[in-house]
Amino acid sequence: MSAPAVERERFVIAMQAEGMPESIARRILRHANTVQRLSAAKCNGDWPCDNGERKVEPCARCEAGYVPAVMYIPADLRKTPDWKRRRICPNCHAQDLIAQWCAKAWAGDYRRGGSLQPFAPIFNGFPGGGCVKLRVPSGKSDSVSGDGLCVPTRNY
Numbered sequence: 091m092s093a094p095a096v097e098r099e100r101f102v103i104a105m106q107a108e109g110m111p112e113s114i115a116r117r118i119l120r121h122a123n124t125v126q127r128l129s130a131a132k133c134n135g136d137w138p139c140d141n142g143e144r145k146v147e148p149c150a151r152c153e154a155g156y157v158p159a160v161m162y163i164p165a166d167l168r169k170t171p172d173w174k175r176r177r178i179c180p181n182c183h184a185q186d187l188i189a190q191w192c193a194k195a196w197a198g199d200y201r202r203g204g205s206l207q208p209f210a211p212i213f214n215g216f217p218g219g220g221c222v223k224l225r226v227p228s229g230k231s232d233s234v235s236g237d238g239l240c241v242p243t244r245n246y
């Protein structure tokens with residue numbers, strides 16, 4: 091196995107030790123790759139982000155410029171008349187999905203007591219480091235800042 095594959099498997103094993111199902115850990119890995127890729131594209135001005143030369147639309151949440159073809163309409167806004175002004179970028183969409191999967195991992199674990207903290211995602215837009223970290227119930231950390239476990243991606 092390659093080094094990134096080994097890191098991904100170690101992450102899945104660590105999440106299973108914390109009580110997260112394997113399927114949810116793998117989905118978080120998938121969406122963390124999206125966040126990492128889009129953070130690098132935003133930093134470099136690559137497609138689908140703004141580089142000053144292409145037509146872009148601002149994200150309703152983070153106000154970053156993205157090509158209109160890649161913008162998402164949140165499910166709760168699809169039937170509202172001002173849905174075009176409230177579209178979100180793929181980066182915010184991936185972050186929402188990671189947060190939803192973290193909440194599902196916590197809700198599905200009935201062994202936990204009331205004093206432990208749920209899985210909480212921490213997002214960092216700097217593409218040179220870990221763009222996505224997870225605060226885990228045990229409080230373990232492998233990041234320099236000590237605030238959670240870094241989610242490994244293909245380019246990190």
